[in-house]
Amino acid sequence: MTAEKIHPRYLRMPHAERGMVVGLFGGSFNPPHQGHALVAEIAIRRLGLDQLWWMVTPGNPLKSRNHLAPLAERIALSEAIAPDPRIKVTAFEQALGMNYTADTLARIKAVNRQVHFIWIMGADSLNTFHKWQKWQTIAHTFPIAVIDRPGSTLSYLSAKMAKSFHYARVDEDDARVLWKKRAPAWTFIHGPRSALSSTQLRAGQ
Ligand SMILES: Nc1ncnc2c1ncn2[C@@H]1O[C@H](COP(=O)(O)OP(=O)(O)OP(=O)(O)O)[C@@H](O)[C@H]1O
Numbered sequence: 001m002t003a004e005k006i007h008p009r010y011l012r013m014p015h016a017e018r019g020m021v022v023g024l025f026g027g028s029f030n031p032p033h034q035g036h037a038l039v040a041e042i043a044i045r046r047l048g049l050d051q052l053w054w055m056v057t058p059g060n061p062l063k064s065r066n067h068l069a070p071l072a073e074r075i076a077l078s079e080a081i082a083p084d085p086r087i088k089v090t091a092f093e094q095a096l097g098m099n100y101t102a103d104t105l106a107r108i109k110a111v112n113r114q115v116h117f118i119w120i121m122g123a124d125s126l127n128t129f130h131k132w133q134k135w136q137t138i139a140h141t142f143p144i145a146v147i148d149r150p151g152s153t154l155s156y157l158s159a160k161m162a163k164s165f166h167y168a169r170v171d172e173d174d175a176r177v178l179w180k181k182r183a184p185a186w187t188f189i190h191g192p193r194s195a196l197s198s199t200q201l202r203a204g205q
């Protein structure tokens, strides 16, 4: 399926008002599942978000695209599963020709100087974060909230990112004011967990 089948509203960066706190939740969503919806719900509540941009990536640079469903399909399934009107499903990275998060965040920052952003990811992503392009730049761009995930609970201690930015860790009791912190700043949020994964769903389990 090609970009022409994607409604143009998904190819524009969502609009946020000045002063808003906006979570950026990037993912392959191949397919999206209730674990993603739970992360979004926890992030909205614990971080006090006005919006959460559910950013469906054209393709994770570290993953093979062999079994990647078309972007239009991942967008439609994300819309169907996103539980809250504050969630804005988007795929504007496709239109910008970007799939490196560092580039995306630089662009978001450049055009939204008055908005407060927080990058959101699951605990498994924290484990591999140091393999992302310009990962230290990402950590210096926006605060980061890591949501616990079964199997990766200890990443907040063992991940390379966690060690490198140990000094910048914020207690989860202060998650609601994370947006006020100057990056680097990150927190690890515990709460209800889901063991679901897209891999499992693709395997039909
Ligand atoms: N069950 C879950 N609990 C917490 N975070 C999750 C969960 N599932 C996915 N995430 C997070 O959501 C984001 C998008 O994940 P992704 O779309 O790759 O899903 P996935 O289930 O990990 O997929 P796959 O199994 O194909 O790797 C990532 O930051 C990931 O860490």
Ligand SMILES: O=C(O)c1ccc[n+]([C@@H]2O[C@H](COP(=O)([O-])O)[C@@H](O)[C@H]2O)c1
Binding pocket: 025, 026, 027, 028, 029, 055, 057, 059, 060, 061, 062, 063, 099, 100, 101, 102, 125, 131, 132, 133
């Ligand atoms: O920029 C990178 O090098 C990079 C490497 C791996 C993952 N990411 C981003 O991380 C988000 C989660 O990806 P995924 O495949 O784990 O759902 C998604 O927005 C990807 O574009 C980004």
